[in-house]
Amino acid sequence: MFSFFKKKTVTPDVPPAAPAGVAPTLAPLSPPPVAPSAPAPTEPAAPFAFDVETAPRPEPKQSWMSRLKAGLSKTSANLSVLFVGARIDDELYDELEAALLMSDAGIDATEYLLEALKRKVKDDKLLDAAAVKVALKSLMIDLLRPLEKPFVLGRHQPTVMMISGVNGAGKTTTIGKLAKHMQAHGQSVLLAAGDTFRAAAREQLMIWGQRNNVTVISQESGDPAAVSYDAVQSGKAKGTNVVMIDTAGRLPTQLHLMNELQKIKRVIGKGMDEAPHETLLVIDGNTGQNALTQVKAFDDALQLTGLIITKLDGTAKGGVLAAIARVRPVPVYFIGIGEQIEDLQPFDAEEFVEALLG
Numbered sequence: 146m147f148s149f150f151k152k153k154t155v156t157p158d159v160p161p162a163a164p165a166g167v168a169p170t171l172a173p174l175s176p177p178p179v180a181p182s183a184p185a186p187t188e189p190a191a192p193f194a195f196d197v198e199t200a201p202r203p204e205p206k207q208s209w210m211s212r213l214k215a216g217l218s219k220t221s222a223n224l225s226v227l228f229v230g231a232r233i234d235d236e237l238y239d240e241l242e243a244a245l246l247m248s249d250a251g252i253d254a255t256e257y258l259l260e261a262l263k264r265k266v267k268d269d270k271l272l273d274a275a276a277v278k279v280a281l282k283s284l285m286i287d288l289l290r291p292l293e294k295p296f297v298l299g300r301h302q303p304t305v306m307m308i309s310g311v312n313g314a315g316k317t318t319t320i321g322k323l324a325k326h327m328q329a330h331g332q333s334v335l336l337a338a339g340d341t342f343r344a345a346a347r348e349q350l351m352i353w354g355q356r357n358n359v360t361v362i363s364q365e366s367g368d369p370a371a372v373s374y375d376a377v378q379s380g381k382a383k384g385t386n387v388v389m390i391d392t393a394g395r396l397p398t399q400l401h402l403m404n405e406l407q408k409i410k411r412v413i414g415k416g417m418d419e420a421p422h423e424t425l426l427v428i429d430g431n432t433g434q435n436a437l438t439q440v441k442a443f444d445d446a447l448q449l450t451g452l453i454i455t456k457l458d459g460t461a462k463g464g465v466l467a468a469i470a471r472v473r474p475v476p477v478y479f480i481g482i483g484e485q486i487e488d489l490q491p492f493d494a495e496e497f498v499e500a501l502l503g
């Protein structure tokens with residue numbers, strides 16, 4: 146058993162002791178230092194650790210942190226400038242309120258943070274703007290920390306993951322990255338091309354599967370629930386470690402398509418008790434407050450176990466994580482900042498706030 150988790154919580158060489166019955170939490174997400182030999186499908190993979198800073202990458206690639214900072218630079222510039230030589234007065238709070246709203250934090254999280262900050266400034270008798278910024282950082286970390294959750298594999302054989310989201314959110318790209326990470330750490334992976342609407346999407350996944358030596362279950366036309374069921378059966382028969390089920394993009398307002406997702410989930414459950422073990426929503430980080438609408442709708446329909454937020458390298462503002470934390474705190478397993486495999490990393494609240502408020 147292993148989990149994808151932030152690096153700070155682990156000692157790479159010595160796996161932390163886990164309480165009885167609980168999966169050990171290790172940090173991952175990069176090729177392991179030595180090329181692994183894939184174990185027999187049913188063997189659990191050896192635990193592995195991931196360190197963003199030391200992971201090998203071609204020069205002159207920037208570190209994960211500097212790229213995350215660059216991705217969130219719009220918001221961080223707007224927030225940071227407020228504290229430069231500022232007086233602690235209503236004007237500062239007003240500007241901060243505007244900057245948080247602009248960052249997509251939404252009204253609830255913005256009001257919560259402002260109230261908490263004012264209280265802290267008073268209680269701790271803070272006198273200069275730099276100290277207020279530090280206080281805001283710590284409040285944001287506290288707000289976002291409940292969204293951190295290790296992504297554990299190995300509790301089930303196979304672990305079945307269902308991946309949903311609106312069109313173009315980055316579902317298929319994310320599945321590809323995750324599959325590669327998992328393979329690199331000795332996990333056997335099977336994909337289901339559950340997007341039976343778009344032939345191109347199916348073909349994209351098939352070609353990708355051939356290139357990367359990953360079996361893809363697909364049907365030319367047909368019922369995505371049936372494809373998903375077949376994939377689970379195949380995964381069980383082959384002793385595959387992970388079955389990932391891609392689904393067609395859809396809007397939460399397309400009720401018949403949301404009903405279809407519920408059906409896919411039910412049918413997966415018929416293929417294997419307790420499956421899908423992970424019901425994930427992929428969100429484009431540039432969607433702003435609409436991301437919150439998506440989380441609510443998909444969570445209501447599917448009871449999500451986690452989120453993956455992509456494209457935080459574009460025009461993303463980042464504040465939407467605060468809105469999610471306040472309004473619908475579904476765990477954020479991973480965040481993505483680009484199209485390369487190492488551009489998807491476990492969500493780390495402290496790292497994220499550091500990039501946002503630096």
Ligand SMILES: Nc1nc2c(ncn2[C@@H]2O[C@H](COP(=O)(O)OP(=O)(O)OP(=O)(O)O)[C@@H](O)[C@H]2O)c(=O)[nH]1
Nearest residue numbers: 312313314315316317318346394455456481482483
């Ligand atoms: N910049 C950037 N682009 C990304 C990221 N993740 C995915 N993309 C791009 O977003 C586009 C859409 O990605 P897909 O994986 O096809 O999205 P999808 O959700 O499967 O799309 P549908 O099948 O149409 O629903 C592609 O061009 C990806 O390369 C990211 O983190 N950053």
